[in-house]
Amino acid sequence: xxxxxxxxxxFGDIEAVRDISFVAHDGAITGILGxxxxxxxxxxxxxxxxxxxxxxxASIDGIDIRGETSxxxxxxxxxxxxxxxxxxxxxxxxxxxxxxxxxxxxxxxRSRTAELARLLGLDSFIERxxxxxxxxxxxxxxxxxxxxxxxxxxxxxxxxxxxxxxxIRSLRExxxxxxxxxxxxxxxxxxxxxxxxxxxxxxxxGHGCVLADATVDSIRQASGAASLExxxxxxxxDTEGVS
Amino acid sequence: xxxxxxxxxxEFVENLRDRRTLLSALLFGPLFGPLLFGLMVSRMLSQxxxxxxxxxxxxxxxxxxAPGLTHYLEAQGVKLTMAELxxxxxxxxxxxxxxxxxxxxxxxxxxxxxxxxxxxxxxxADSADSQTRKSADRARIILGSYASSIAQLRLEIxxxxxxxxxxxxxxxxxxxxxxxxxxxxxxxxxxxVLFAVLMGGLYLAIDSTAGERERGSLEALLSxxxxxxxxxxxxxxxxxxxxxxSLGLSLSAxxxxxxxxxxxxxxxxxxxxxxxxxxxxxxxxxFVPLGAALxxxxxxxxxxxxxxxxxxxxxLLVPTLPIAFAxxxxxxxxxxxxxxxxxxxxxxxxxxxxxxxVAARDVWLSALGSIGLALLLMVLTARHWRRETMxx
Numbered sequence: 001x002x003x004x005x006x007x008x009x010x011f012g013d014i015e016a017v018r019d020i021s022f023v024a025h026d027g028a029i030t031g032i033l034g035x036x037x038x039x040x041x042x043x044x045x046x047x048x049x050x051x052x053x054x055x056x057x058a059s060i061d062g063i064d065i066r067g068e069t070s071x072x073x074x075x076x077x078x079x080x081x082x083x084x085x086x087x088x089x090x091x092x093x094x095x096x097x098x099x100x101x102x103x104x105x106x107x108x109x110r111s112r113t114a115e116l117a118r119l120l121g122l123d124s125f126i127e128r129x130x131x132x133x134x135x136x137x138x139x140x141x142x143x144x145x146x147x148x149x150x151x152x153x154x155x156x157x158x159x160x161x162x163x164x165x166x167x168i169r170s171l172r173e174x175x176x177x178x179x180x181x182x183x184x185x186x187x188x189x190x191x192x193x194x195x196x197x198x199x200x201x202x203x204x205x206g207h208g209c210v211l212a213d214a215t216v217d218s219i220r221q222a223s224g225a226a227s228l229e230x231x232x233x234x235x236x237x238d239t240e241g242v243s
Numbered sequence: 244x245x246x247x248x249x250x251x252x253x254e255f256v257e258n259l260r261d262r263r264t265l266l267s268a269l270l271f272g273p274l275f276g277p278l279l280f281g282l283m284v285s286r287m288l289s290q291x292x293x294x295x296x297x298x299x300x301x302x303x304x305x306x307x308x309a310p311g312l313t314h315y316l317e318a319q320g321v322k323l324t325m326a327e328l329x330x331x332x333x334x335x336x337x338x339x340x341x342x343x344x345x346x347x348x349x350x351x352x353x354x355x356x357x358x359x360x361x362x363x364x365x366x367x368a369d370s371a372d373s374q375t376r377k378s379a380d381r382a383r384i385i386l387g388s389y390a391s392s393i394a395q396l397r398l399e400i401x402x403x404x405x406x407x408x409x410x411x412x413x414x415x416x417x418x419x420x421x422x423x424x425x426x427x428x429x430x431x432x433x434x435x436v437l438f439a440v441l442m443g444g445l446y447l448a449i450d451s452t453a454g455e456r457e458r459g460s461l462e463a464l465l466s467x468x469x470x471x472x473x474x475x476x477x478x479x480x481x482x483x484x485x486x487x488x489s490l491g492l493s494l495s496a497x498x499x500x501x502x503x504x505x506x507x508x509x510x511x512x513x514x515x516x517x518x519x520x521x522x523x524x525x526x527x528x529x530f531v532p533l534g535a536a537l538x539x540x541x542x543x544x545x546x547x548x549x550x551x552x553x554x555x556x557x558x559l560l561v562p563t564l565p566i567a568f569a570x571x572x573x574x575x576x577x578x579x580x581x582x583x584x585x586x587x588x589x590x591x592x593x594x595x596x597x598x599x600x601v602a603a604r605d606v607w608l609s610a611l612g613s614i615g616l617a618l619l620l621m622v623l624t625a626r627h628w629r630r631e632t633m634x635x
Binding site: 048074081087 | 256
């Protein structure tokens, strides 16, 4: 379970995030929807502790990310916006490197890698250098890398960016299987269809504030709009650049 | 500690597979210096050996005006080329390189010589050209000795003791040892050694910082439950490893090159065998963590590979400053200077080359100075990595 409580963050004069609160539950996919620059990445970065909030608190499974950073991170897998791999290492070495940095024993890293390779379909390219992999293959390796320590929670920052239709489809299946395993999945996107198709719950962010936090259906009912698209546009105000 | 070694091992292996890192760490860095150095020194030495043996070449114009002087020059073994040149033609010939040094004897020479008033001759040479400058110096010395022998003859004829004109007799004693003389030539090899150290770690320092940012792997790395100091420590340690390899290769190359440089032709012995190379390695070892920390520190502030490359190329030149300072002020090994990195290594290596006694205390102080500064830079780098701005 991931909890954000009254998170705020300024960069100089710009108030990137203002008093954001929401909860992402286990066994569910929570989507953060917002235009570019709405504050999605800043919010997620505070959740996995690479940015310090000016006020408010973020916790993973009830563990404060600021107070007990390492302990909280052991419960959390992260796929940042830029999920680059080390080109001169093989896919397997990339995954093992992160496993080892998590402090997991070599045997366990090996068996976890084998399991993830099967689950995510990495077997055909796992021994290849990362620089030769396609964008879709890279995102799978990056996801395996984020899951190597078997975290109960996973945060993904715009994971579908730059992926083709097939890769988006297989990523969607992966997220659904993570949910089926009872994990808490939190991901951000500016693509509405993606959020609508996958999420149990949507947090809509605009100008650094939470505009709506509800299930997809209830957002549609509350706005009284017939289609999802219209419902989102009403919540966001037409000016927001959501595609 | 486990995380630190994980980072170290990964950086070491990853860069071992990178052609650019390997070329700079194991080829250009360590071999460039010794090769260039060997070529330069052997050319320089063979030239000065040849010059000392060869007779002086002099183009002489108007030799008929001074048959006595011409005979004297020939008797001194000067190779004379007879020519008839005006002053302007002589200037053009020297400038154009067709003659090295031209001696012009004007018509009035004979008349003034007989009248015992100063008889003029013109010596045309180019002092900006080190070759002809040496020839001009030799010509000047021979002309001077001709003049003083004539002066002594004139005094004797007039019944004056010629020794009266020599009130002071200067005797020079040159205390330069054979190796000491070689050191003048070899002095700047120390920079090549320090250059090899820095070159060895250049690309790893860039790749593990700016490269990490540019390929987008930094944020994932920073969101791991690992202390930032472990990340920085592992990266600096890997840079150190490459620098050590480069240092070892560079010293080995120097040992090889010294076998082929004809130093003994000048009666010099260059004292760089395997034993000295090992001492050099020990002297330079404390400079390794300093170089690695400095490069990682600087590269951590850069946004891209290209930017890091620009700044780190400037860092490559930093060790030249104290060395240049040392040669301008001809500094000698002193304890008070041992705290200055690069200068202390330069002075210690030079002392070893000169066969001078090196105090153990100075070696320790040099190591202490470099390692102290290295630790400070490591702490500053780790502190920078803990900042939010590190994400970029």
